[in-house]
Amino acid sequence: MNTQFKKGVLELCALTSLLSGDKYGYELADMLGKKMTVAEGSVYPMLKRLQSEGYFDSYLKESPNGPARKYYRITVKGVDRQRILQEQWFEFTEQVNSFFEGVEK
Amino acid sequence: MxxxxxxxxxxxxxxxxxxxxxxxxxxxxxxxxxxxxxxxxxxxxxxxxxxxxxxxxxxxxxxxxxxxxIKPQEKKKPNKTFWTVAFFWNIVQAFFSIPITFGLFVVAAIMIVAYCFIVPAIGSIAFLVFAIASTSTVLCLGIITLLWTMIEIKECIKMMNK
Known part of the structure; x- marks a missing residue:
């Protein structure tokens, strides 16, 4: 998939996965890396950017096995952002799908 | 990785x-x-x-x-100027090493001549062995010095023409 396109979608996926609860970096990287087939290393720059834009904040929490983990928590601004992006996504895919249907007939 | x-x-x-x-x-x-x-x-x-x-x-x-x-750092290759400088530097070295090279051959020659007279006079086999060993050592040193200088100069010429 096109990298620019994927980048935008990846942002939506990260925001969405945090709606169900706080997650630590590895969890997000592993999940997004596998499901979206992106380099896991690109997840961290995105998390940092979303954090600096105020959609996430982060905190350290002790892990049962070893040093503290950095957890990410979605902010109110992030929830709004997720909603907007999701709406745009559905709108976009609907348009593309109806275009495909038009071409097929 | x-x-x-x-x-x-x-x-x-x-x-x-x-x-x-x-x-x-x-x-x-x-x-x-x-x-x-x-x-x-x-x-x-x-x-x-x-x-x-x-x-x-x-x-x-x-x-x-x-x-x-981005690119793994390529090793810098010495350029033409480097080899030209090296060429002249070797000539200078060769010039200054002539007394040594030449001197070693002279010493070897003197030793050969001298032993030719002394060995028959003393007539000892041990002394004959010593004479041959010491002469060839000096001779070898001379040849090595000469060859070394020549190889270095040749290398420089080769690199300059590249």
Whole structure:
């Protein structure tokens, strides 16, 4: 998939996965890396950017096995952002799908 | 790729950023390695899932990334000027080493002549062996010095014509 396109979608996926609860970096990287087939290393720059834009904040929490983990928590601004992006996504895919249907007939 | 190489490369590519920010980013990746290892992955496996350090760094740094570091640094080859200078330097060395080279041959010659007279006079086999050994040693030193200088000059000529 096109990298620019994927980048935008990846942002939506990260925001969405945090709606169900706080997650630590590895969890997000592993999940997004596998499901979206992106380099896991690109997840961290995105998390940092979303954090600096105020959609996430982060905190350290002790892990049962070893040093503290950095957890990410979605902010109110992030929830709004997720909603907007999701709406745009559905709108976009609907348009593309109806275009495909038009071409097929 | 090993963990240490990945982190080092990443750190280098992040050089346009302030040190505190670089360390913060490195900590995120260290944590990733730690968690991956706990999940039973090897360092190589984690690295390949992360992608290249350059691509990771590029997303933090953007276009400010140091392009000089993209290619593995090629070894600088000495250029023509270097070999020209080396050529003349060797000639100078050869000139100054003539007394040594030439001197060694003279000494060898004197020894041969001298022993020719002395050996029959003394008539000892031990002395004959000593005479041959010492003469050939001096002779060999002379030849080695001469050859060495010639090889160096030849090498310089070859490189200059490249």
């Amino acid at each position: 090993k963990k240490i190489d990945f982190l080092n490369e990443l750190y280098n590519y992040l050089s346009p950023l302030p040190k505190a920010e670089r360390n913060e980013i490195l900590n995120d990746f260290r944590e990733h390695f730690r968690e991956g290892e706990l999940a039973g992955k090897t360092e190589e496996q984690i690295c390949s899932e992360l992608g290249s350090p350059f691509e990771c760094a590029k997303q933090y740094v953007g276009d400010a990334i140091d392009d000089n570091r």
